Amino acid sequence: MNTNRWRYLAPLIVVALAWACADSVGPIRQAAPSAAGTLAIGPLTGAVWTSTAGCAAIDHNIYNTAQDVFVNGGPQGNAALKDGDYYVQVTTPNGDLLGTSVGRTGGADTPFHVLNGQANCSELWLIVDKASTIGAGLTRETGYDPSNQTGEYKFWISNSPDFLDQKTDNFRLRQNPCIDGCGPNPSGLLAVQKFYDVNGDGLFNGSDTYLTGWEFQVTGSGFLTTGFTNAAVPTTVDLLTGNYVVEEGTPTIPLGAQQIWFHSTVTSVPVTSANGEVAPPTVTFGNFCIAPPTGNALTLGAYSGGNKTYQAFVTSKLGAIAGGVPNIFNSAGTNMNPFASASAVSSFLLGSNATNMANMLSAQLLTMWFNTQWSPPKTNSGYLYAPQLHGYAVPGLSSGDVISVTDLIAAANAELALPGHNITLSGSPYRAYQEALKTVLDRGNNNLNWVSATATGGCAVPTSFTF
Secondary structure (H helix, E strand, C coil): CCHHHHHHHHHHHHHHHHHHHHHHCCCCCCCCCCCCCCECCCCCCCCEEEECCCCCCCCCCEECCHHHCEEEECCCCCCCCCCEEEEEEEECCCCCEEEECCCCCCCCCCCEEEECCEECCEEHHHHCEEHHHCCCCCCCCECCCCCCCCCEEEEEEECCCCCCCEEEEEEEECCCCCCCCCCCCCCEEEEEEEEECCCCCCCCCCCCEECCCCEEEEEECCEEEEEECCCCCCEEEEECCEEEEEEECEECCCCCCCCEEEECCCCEEEEEEECCEEECCEEEEEEEEECCCCCCCCCHHHHHCCCHHHHHHHHHCHHHHHHHCCCCECCCCCECCCCCCHHHHHHHHHHCCCCCHHHHHHHHHHHHHHHHCCCCCCCCCCEEECHHHCCCCCCCCCCCCEEEHHHHHHHHHHHHHCCCCCCCCCCCCCHHHHHHHHHHHHHHHCCCCECCCCCCHHHCCCCCEEC
């Protein structure tokens, strides 16, 4: 036997055997299907929810059996998911693992697919393996283990198997809250909707419109779920017997953005579910938005400057000033009506100051009145956000501190018409209210506090919320 030959061949044989066996080390994973693309690239956006077969229902939340739970996500206004494939897991609300798609049998690790922002509608039971069947010497079984937390579960998706970045939704399976034989626990249906409240009165009326894509959450009785409103139909949530709180999200506005949203209704509402009925059955939230500086109002300086177009406009309105704003006071408290010329108006506006607050209020009032006289008026939506008037008994001021330009001018006219209110120097008891009126008018003339007419443009529905 040629021992030298074996001395050289032996190491090569060992290396070849190690290389051939390398693929047998560790779990064998199936590749994700290529039809829906590759793993979604984070950070994750959008929303997921549970539904019934066909996924027509959104945030259905309560189901008879585990096989009734389907999962979906994406087409909720601005809450689209990123395209790609996602891992899936099921846990208790506290995060105890009940089922996972990581390393699952009979399919890919990433069975939740999103294409063009739309997720595939999948039966949750079929895309995960039971956590109790994972481990050495065990045979994996499809499905997820029962929850020990009153039948409540949490559905997760993630673009990484550690689920550090995730989207989740809670759901329940109908079961007795105590022991078998307790009888059924009927659920009630809660409806949630959101509207754009242009006049800030907290009521859906006039030109108000419902909004899609505003996030809300429902908590209580060991339950938590989130959802998004839909302009076409109210979003519904199934609630078992118990006490809950419905809360609307507060927009997360990027630093430096001008968009400012305000609540015109309460931001959280307690509800009770009992005997299959929820009280109140519908929760409605209202909001309005300003996005300064936007608008077409003109300032005091525009009407007092040398622009020929604006001066011609002022000249055309000289005969109507006294009828629209009867009391226009100078610094000495003298009524300047009627004005003889556009130059007289210009001199008054340029000479106004806040030493006598009635004088400065008169100047901003006259400026706003001019803005209302254009065709069409330079008054944007016709409503101004006026927190400076909060606490005063101002006719037309809504619960959300919004007032129409018509009511604002009427309030200023009424104030200046009162005896002795033509001179309001420092220390005058009338000065604070006049200053509040002046500030709202001034901000409107500078396009800083007009309520957006609709939830579009600079006031589009936000895409990120906090609770």
